[in-house]
Amino acid sequence: MGAKRTKARPGEGEKLRGEILLAADALLGETGTDEALTLRAVARRTGVSTPSVYAHFPSRDALLEAVCLRVWDELAHRMRDRAAEVADPMRALSRCARVYARFALDHPVQYRVLLMRPSGGSSPGAVACFRHLTDATAACVRAGILRGEPETLAMGLWSAMHGCVSLLIAQPGFDWPQEPEALIDTVIRMAGLGTALACRVPRDAIPPSGVLAGDLDGLAAGWAASRGRTG
Missing domain, CATH: 1.10.10 (Arc Repressor Mutant, subunit A)
Structure with a gap:
């Protein structure tokens, strides 16, 4: 006491x-x-x-919201600072996503309060984080890595990250990988690379699975060879 x-x-x-x-x-x-x-x-x-x-x-709710927003202000600053450490826009976007996921797992109560229960409006903390994610996405659009409206693309990426961390928080007894970072990294790469491909290929232009697999294998092999030449 x-x-x-x-x-x-x-x-x-x-x-x-x-x-x-x-x-x-x-x-x-x-x-x-x-x-x-x-x-x-x-x-x-x-x-x-x-x-x-x-x-x-x-009221209790006013105090709860204030303490949660205080933590989320810190998250917004971390996302901005980590993204600024690298020049490559896609890597900066990935850093934003990783900071977001790690922060959510480190502050599960605040995350549940602000983003995992019904709300009558947008949380200022969530809006600030989304703004930084949108800025990082817009940099990828300007660089030609992603195509489309930055806010729409950022919503898709945010949805993927929110789904991942929400499941980790809400279902701790599930047989997740021992290190959650492994799952987080997989989701980030799936969302990032998937978005880069999806914004270039219309739905009706996706080839049959066999053709798609061969094309992607060739693309991955080309990237690996290029990395070997430059690394």
């Missing part, structure tokens, strides 16, 4: 708000569920009265 605090001095309101958010975030991390988050529990942990918490957050 947190020690009782003295009354906050003028100008310390933002400091207390930050301490409340830290306490709430710690509760979520320790318990693994948002059900443990109550204003009373957070007040006890912070060392203030429950009305002091109400002064900053009028």
Whole structure:
């Protein structure tokens, strides 16, 4: 239980708000569920009265949303920074996707709250992450790697990543690979390469399976040979 605090001095309101958010975030991390988050529990942990918490957050839902968005602001910054580390647009897009997936698995409670339950509107955190993903996708379009509307392409890529991490979070007892990164990497490559191919080939132009397999094998062999010459 947190020690009782003295009354906050003028100008310390933002400091207390930050301490409340830290306490709430710690509760979520320790318990693994948002059900443990109550204003009373957070007040006890912070060392203030429950009305002091109400002064900053009028309801449990308001506090829960604030602590989750605080984490997702960090994700948006990480996605931007990791993408900026490489010049190749497709690799930058892949980095965004990997940061997104890893962050979701590291913060499963916040991910469930913001993106895995019904909502009356768009989460600001989700919108920020989607904007960075769209920017990375737009760079691929400008480079000629992908074709189409960046937002539409980004929605498809986001859907693939969300499906992957949502299953990992919601079905932990399933027989997943021991290292989830292996599955995440497979999904990212399938989504990225699949999108690059799909935006070039109309649905009615896809050849029979046998022809498709041979063509793809030839393409992969050519890439491998090219890599050997340049590597």
